Amino acid sequence: MGADLYRGRISEDGKMAGLRVRPPLSVGFILADNFTLSAFSLFIDFLRLAADEGDRSRRILCRWSIMSSRQTMAQASCGVAIGRDSGFLDPKDFDYIVVVGGLLHAGPQMDAETNAYLAAAAKAGVTLVGLCTGSFILCRAGLMKGRRSCVSWYHYQDFLAEFPDERVIADRMFFVDGNRITCSGGAGTADLASFLIERHLGRAIAQKARHVLLLDRARSGSEAQPHPPSNDEIVGDERVRRALLLMEQHVADPLPIAELASRLSISPRQLERLFQSVMGVRPASHYRLLRLRYARWLLDHTDLSITEIALDAGFADCAHFSRKFKALHGFTPTDARGRERQPLSDDAPSMATMPPPDAHLAAMRIFE
Structure with a gap:
């Protein structure tokens, strides 16, 4: 028409x-x-x-x-x-x-x-x-x-x-x-x-x-956004929310925990206690899980090489990334690439409403 x-x-x-x-x-x-x-x-x-x-x-x-x-x-x-x-x-x-x-x-x-x-x-x-x-x-x-x-x-x-x-x-x-x-x-x-x-x-x-406009192709509405979806848990403590936001903003170049604490105007020990109380894990552990979750999303949704993904997720080398990835998932990044990718359909539930089994430990989108 x-x-x-x-x-x-x-x-x-x-x-x-x-x-x-x-x-x-x-x-x-x-x-x-x-x-x-x-x-x-x-x-x-x-x-x-x-x-x-x-x-x-x-x-x-x-x-x-x-x-x-x-x-x-x-x-x-x-x-x-x-x-x-x-x-x-x-x-x-x-x-x-x-x-x-x-x-x-x-x-x-x-x-x-x-x-x-x-x-x-x-x-x-x-x-x-x-x-x-x-x-x-x-x-x-x-x-x-x-x-x-x-x-x-x-x-x-x-x-x-x-x-x-x-x-x-x-x-x-x-x-x-x-x-x-x-x-x-x-x-x-x-x-x-x-x-x-x-x-x-x-x-x-x-x-x-x-x-x-120099755009090579049109993406369908069902194609994934270029970032891992969010979890639906909301964190009540403002300092932890701010720490999570800083972590998310520094995935490729992870901040030392001491630097995170300094930006929040608290001591590293206070930050450790807050995370243990609110999240149930240490801040360093949560930060690593966030980066690994991002890496998993890149593996599933992009054609970047495993080395590129390791760097984008803040790991200094591919071997270290592969060890941590396997420890979390039970299989290597190479194994993950070999798995069949499931296409999204308009009738399929949103990934954001279906967090993975370890979502309570994974990255969350939190705002001030």
Whole structure:
């Protein structure tokens, strides 16, 4: 559907002679306060490249509008400000209304008028898309009841804490649940944009946009996010949460335990006691398990060599990594590579809701 309706001469102003005005793909954008610029820019640049021949940027096959209840500019989390094209338009004019989320803990992301507009769009049957933390905004507006939300592994614990009764996926790029689509953000935004363009305009046009952006292939929504999924246990002690976050941020270059303690303004002995009390293991043991879990995920989901994986997981040499890996799993990294990889399906339970047997000792995504 769509692209074949636009065969014919394209005038210099981008209009099609004798054909309908509405393009095959029309998207409305709503930007949250402190929205993520990369998610917005990737998506809209895919539309731009798909909308016209070459790199001419005329809005022929695609149309988009940035809408807001306020006339002030929306500021991204990086400080870049973007103005609106209009107030809220008739939601039925759009195939999709895309909500671009951003920082979670920097005040309200949407006002009451915006939430009311999203509710009206949902009632009209328009597909709502949550990019990055846009899934949180849709959930807060009560628009994800009975739906599954796809979030980044980075925000999985945040989602569980705020929406304990909602269904969440944190191990794939994006998820289509009827007329709700949620995307983990980051580079996954490009994959979702490519998917929607192919759906409306065809594979060739989606491929052209990818090639101009130097993206070699489109990943399906069910492909795994490039990081191990999160466990669903929430740690109550703030100092342990901060230590876990520091560990996760320094997987390839592990921090000495003394350095971890220093950053928390406590002694190494205090940190040892805290971990024994809260986690049931010493901090060094937990840190190693975190790195081994990350290595296992890389083995299962990437084509990196075992040596590269050892270095990425913070091990000085491959032999040391192999010994520790076998001690934990009972088989070597080479054996793990030989095991059959199970593809993800949209009906399969999320890995984030099915932690491995040793998940109580494995890495957890924890936030301050």
